[in-house]
Amino acid sequence: AQSVTQLGSHVSVSEGALVLLRCNYSSSVPPYLFWYVQYPNQGLQLLLKYTTGATLVKGINGFEAEFKKSETSFHLTKPSAHMSDAAEYFCAVSDHPGGSYIPTFGRGTSLIVHP
Amino acid sequence: ETGVTQTPRHLVMGMTNKKSLKCEQHLGHNAMYWYKQSAKKPLELMFVYSLEERVENNSVPSRFSPECPNSSHLFLHLHTLQPEDSALYLCASSQDRFGNQPQHFGDGTRLSIL
Secondary structure, three states: OOEEEOOOOEEEEEOOOOEEEOOEEEOOOOEEEEEEEEOOOOOEEEEEEEOOOOOEEEOHHHOEEEEEHHHOEEEEEEOOOOHHHOEEEEEEEEEOEOEOOOOEEOOOEEEEEEO | OOOEEEEOOEEEEOOOOEEEEEEEEOOOOOEEEEEEEOOOOOOEEEEEEEOOEEEEEOOOOOOEEEEEEEOOEEEEEEEOOOHHHOEEEEEEEEOOOOOOOOOEEOOOEEEEEO
């Protein structure tokens, strides 16, 4: 069974600083990987996804993530944080056919942006 | 229009009431999901429907009863709920259930049990 670990339930950065949200997964086969964002009183929105091909994936709002198979990681980064980036971020993993096709979500990381 | 619409947005009910949550997707997707989101807990998958057939039921108490009359609509019927059932209930859809397609979420129904 796959699992997803998001290190740090809260990450605090200053406006303009680098954002780094960590995600590690366990999977016996190459996975599909997703990052979602949830703003207050809203559902989850897709930020970006990795299925196959280039391991550096660019998403919306200036975010990107890199799939590193050797580290079983899919960390989310953004060069310069904006106040509007304050939200909850979820990493999700689903296996290729043969494994569970239902995404497993991490516990989420709350991003706090200080002026 | 968000693509996935959930109604009502907020619901307060007593433990003996019966109510239903509704989800509608306008994306032409074939898979639909119910999730429970509680404070300080991971997102909990409750039910999955693919082409109107239930394909996953994660040991959810029988006081929650899903219904999928067609590929665009999903309901969650509630009866005799407990205080611990208070949570945000999220509906999602995806093109299919094969894992490589992202899920599209509604804004949720905030449920409070008195």
